[in-house]
Amino acid sequence: EKQNQKFEMKNVELEKVRVELEEQARQLNLSSKYKSEFLANISHELRTPLNSLLILSNLLSENKEETLSPKQVKFAKTIHASGKELLSLINDILDLSKIESGKMNLNLSKVFIKDIAEYIESNFRIMASDKNLGFKIELQDGLPEFIYSDEVKINQVLKNLLSNAFKFTNSGEVRLSVGVDYSSTQPSVVFSVSDTGIGIAEENQALIFEAFQQVDGTTSRRFGGTGLGLSISKEIANLLNGKIFLYSLEGKGSTFSFQVGNYKDEESFDSPREV
Numbered sequence: 374e375k376q377n378q379k380f381e382m383k384n385v386e387l388e389k390v391r392v393e394l395e396e397q398a399r400q401l402n403l404s405s406k407y408k409s410e411f412l413a414n415i416s417h418e419l420r421t422p423l424n425s426l427l428i429l430s431n432l433l434s435e436n437k438e439e440t441l442s443p444k445q446v447k448f449a450k451t452i453h454a455s456g457k458e459l460l461s462l463i464n465d466i467l468d469l470s471k472i473e474s475g476k477m478n479l480n481l482s483k484v485f486i487k488d489i490a491e492y493i494e495s496n497f498r499i500m501a502s503d504k505n506l507g508f509k510i511e512l513q514d515g516l517p518e519f520i521y522s523d524e525v526k527i528n529q530v531l532k533n534l535l536s537n538a539f540k541f542t543n544s545g546e547v548r549l550s551v552g553v554d555y556s557s558t559q560p561s562v563v564f565s566v567s568d569t570g571i572g573i574a575e576e577n578q579a580l581i582f583e584a585f586q587q588v589d590g591t592t593s594r595r596f597g598g599t600g601l602g603l604s605i606s607k608e609i610a611n612l613l614n615g616k617i618f619l620y621s622l623e624g625k626g627s628t629f630s631f632q633v634g635n636y637k638d639e640e641s642f643d644s645p646r647e648v
């Protein structure tokens with residue numbers, strides 16, 4: 374009898390703790406949701422005034438009426454460049470908060486590998502010649518014509534990876550190689566971005582995928598950036614049921630591989646259909 378009473382009391386206590394923990398978890402979820410919503414709203418509100426600042430400083434820097442001194446034109450250009458940096462930071466924060474609050478929508482369609490290659494070519498060819506770097510895009514044999522996924526998001530990830538590759542490489546080349554990985558049950562396309570740049574020390578390789586993390590050093594400071602690109606890319610890869618792998622040797626260069634297959638698991642790789 375006594376033993377039973379003891380058990381019952383224990384159960385009552387345990388139940389109390391469980392209810393308390395549940396309430397705490399609910400509060401945490403709520404505040405995390407509020408944080409994401411707050412960030413999304415504020416980012417949105419910041420964009421409107423920033424856009425007029427960008428348009429007007431751009432107009433000024435063109436100096437069409439030739440009323441400005443060279444120094445004033447230079448100031449207008451600096452305002453414009455800083456505004457653009459701020460806009461990309463705001464867009465990154467908006468993206469992250471959308472992902473965190475589950476509001477990042479996917480736009481699924483056939484994504485033609487050829488279109489991706491052309492988009493990347495047109496976005497980075499000038500950058501390569503400006504920095505005097507080799508730039509190759511290589512489509513390996515056996516690629517499918519298209520996968521079923523989100524083209525804008527795939528381009529966003531690849532743009533992040535390629536911008537970094539160019540940013541952290543001063544000699545040699547940057548390469549995008551597209552191949553197929555048959556190792557899992559669902560074959561997938563692998564976009565590998567390699568550079569011959571500064572590389573990333575092993576102890577920093579996991580860290581750089583976290584928000585606002587940059588490898589400390591003069592290079593990252595000199596080149597600016599927010600430290601958000603890779604964490605957004607990782608989240609987008611997750612959303613697309615894909616993955617990003619990193620292989621890097623400090624001082625030698627890095628390869629970031631973005632693996633992504635057809636969005637729907639049940640979709641067969643050879644015959645994607647539209648839903």
Ligand code: ADP
Nearest residue numbers: 537538541581587588593598599600601602603
């Ligand atoms: P950002 O480029 O804005 O700093 P990212 O999240 O894209 O932010 O990258 C985080 C950090 O990872 C960079 O600041 C840099 O230290 C390191 N990194 C990323 N890509 C490369 C690369 N290709 N080579 C060397 N370091 C890199």
